[in-house]
C-alpha cells in the first residue's frame with residue numbers, strides 16, 4: 372500500500388508558460404503565432420527576462436530536437452511542476468526509461484482491448500446525465516468532456532469510478548493553467564473536492580495555492596476509492612508495485628502519487644479538449660455531424676461499439692485527426708538545451724529553452740493546402756501522408772505520448788455515441804475564440820444544447 376501523505380510542491384510561476392501571457396492577450400492569438408512565424412521563419416530568438424528562448428516553427432528543426440539530437444534536449448516543464456510533480460512526463464535519463472518501461476504494458480494493444488467496456492461505462496454515465504437534463508438546458512461542454520475523459524482514465528487505468536468532483540477539479544486546473552491572470556478559486560474544503568455539487572465561485576485571492584491544494588488532494592482520493600477488481604494487471608497496481616520495488620530505488624511512494632496526478636492531467640485535459648472542439652465543429656458544421664452519424668449507423672447501429680467497430684470508424688477518426696490539426700491541445704512543446712548546438716542560423720547555448728510551435732507547422736500553407744479550411748479528407752482513406760514532422764499532436768520521438776492509441780479509441784467511441792444519441796446546438800453568441808495557455812482551449816465557454824435524438 373502506498374504512503375498516502377502528500378508532499379505539497381511549491382508553486383513556481385517562473386516557467387516560460389507564464390511569460391507567454393502576452394500571446395493570450397492578443398485578439399487573435401493563433402493568427403499572431405502564424406504572423407510571428409511567417410516574419411521570422413524557422414527559429415526565432417526571444418529574450419524573456421534572463422532566459423533565452425528560441426521559437427522553432429520548421430519540421431526539419433522539430434526532427435533535430437525531438438529525434439536526431441533528442442539526447443541534447445531535456446524536458447522543460449518547470450512552470451507545470453505543481454501539476455506533474457516529478458512524474459514520467461517531466462523526467463529524463465535512466466529514471467524516465469525505468470518508469471516508462473514499468474507503465475508501457477498498460478498501453479499495449481492487448482491492454483487497450485480490455486479498456487473498451489470501461490470507456491463505454493463512462494460514456495453511458497455521461498449520456499445518462501445529459502438525458503436527465505431539461506431538453507433546453509445549455510451546458511458548457513468543457514467541464515462535461517473533462518469529466519468524461521477523467522472518468523475514462525479512472526475506470527480504465529485505476530479501475531475506479533471518478534472519486535472526486537470533476538467540475539471542481541476542472542476549475543482548479545483551469546485556474547492554474549490560465550496564464551494571463553492566474554484566475555482565482557474560492558475557498559473550498561476537502562469534502563467539496565470529493566463530493567460537492569460543483570457550484571463553487573471563482574474570485575480573486577489565493578487562487579493558485581487553492582488550485583494546487585485541490586490538485587494535490589487527488590491521489591489520496593483515488594487510492595481510498597474501492598477498486599472494481601483486485602487483479603494486479605492494471606496501471607495503478609503496476610505503479611504501486613514499482614513504488615514498493617527496491618530495484619527501482621528512485622521511484623518511491625511520493626513519485627507514485629505524482630504519476631497518478633500526471634495521468635489525471637495528461638490523460639484528461641488533452642482528450643477532453645479535442646472532444647470539446649470536435650463537438651463544437653459538429654454543432655456548427657452539420658455536414659460533418661452527418662458523416663459521423665451515417666458511419667455509426669452503418670458500423671454498429673443501435674448496439675454498443677466494439678474495438679473491431681472502432682477500426683471501421685474511418686470517417687469519425689478522420690474528423691478527430693483534423694480537429695487535432697486545427698486545434699492541437701498541446702500547441703507547443705518545450706525543451707532545454709544541455710549543450711551548445713545550432714538550429715538553422717541560430718547558435719543555441721546550453722541552458723537555452725527551445726519552444727516548438729506545433730500549431731504553426733500544422734497550419735502552415737507550405738505543408739497543408741488551405742490550412743484554414745476544416746477538411747477531414749486530409750486524413751481520409753487514400754489521402755497523402757502529412758510531410759514528416761508537420762503533424763505532431765502527440766509529439767514525436769522517444770518522448771511521444773504514451774496514450775496516443777488509447778486516446779484515439781476514447782475520442783472516436785465518445786464522439787460516435789454522443790452524435791448517435793444527441794443533436795447538438797451551439798448556443799454561443801459568436802464563433803468560439805481560442806485561448807492560448809499551456810493548452811489551446813476555447814477562450815470563453817462552449818455553451819451547447821444537447822437534445823436527445825428520438
Ligand code: HEM
Pocket residue numbers: 459460461471524633634637638639641642645700701704705763764765766767769770771772773774775777778
Ligand atoms: C488527444 C489526446 C492527447 C494528446 C493530444 C496528447 C499529447 C501529448 C504530447 C504532445 C506529448 C509529448 C510532450 C512532449 O514531448 O513534451 C504527450 C506526452 C504524454 N502523454 Fe499525451 N496526449 C493525449 C492523451 C494522453 C492520454 C490519454 C494519456 C494517458 C492515459 C497521456 C499520457 C501522456 C504521458 C504520460 C506523456 C509523457 C510521455 C513521456 O514523457 O514519456 N496522453 N502527450
